[in-house]
Amino acid sequence: MNIWPKPFSDPEKLKQQLLGLSALDIILCSEDWLRRYQFFPQWDEGVTMASISNGSGDDMYILFAPEGVIVKGFDHESAMSPHARDDYEVWPGIYDQVPSALLHRLEDEALTKEDVTFCLWREPGDAEWRTGDIANPEQLDDGSDFLLGMIYETAEDYIEWAEDYYEIELPVDVVKSIFQSHMIxxxxxxxxNPERNAELAVKELEAICISVKREIQS
Known part of the structure; x- marks a missing residue:
């Protein structure tokens, strides 16, 4: 196996980034099926799952489990997609060296295990993310830069995307506070989002373990 060669957050920071992005999507979009970011604190016993989907066939699942963290990404336009191969097989090396306990976490059919163009993982105690020995002599694009790039590092980066996607202007101070504290x-x-039903949003936010300070009088 190999060390993942690109910069990527440590597991706890990654979880907090995904939580904040999901919280913002809950506020900005009342329809959950239209959201890019989803966060499930209790996906399975002891397991938190986050997902990212751009609605165009590209997605990523991140599972935080007792056995470690595993990230499975799928770029449907990648030449490394099973759909682009005659045998419809997972690209050689993607899953071969994933620890069995972590790989087992992808067996849930909702996670579409076979739709994959890259995978990385980090076991407890590891100081680095790891990936398999991928057979890719032509240096084909696996979609990892594209998909991992959706996990925004700063409020400003998120705002740049969200203002275009949702066609609204966002107050930087509020977005920053959610990024930094996860308290709303x-x-x-x-x-x-002036058009959002605040009561319904609060219920969804609290369901993903976001603290909400209630000030609106009913």
């Missing part, structure tokens, strides 16, 4: 003042929901 209820009135900030309407500041971000």
């Amino acid at each position: 003042i209820e009135k900030a929901i309407l500041k971000l």
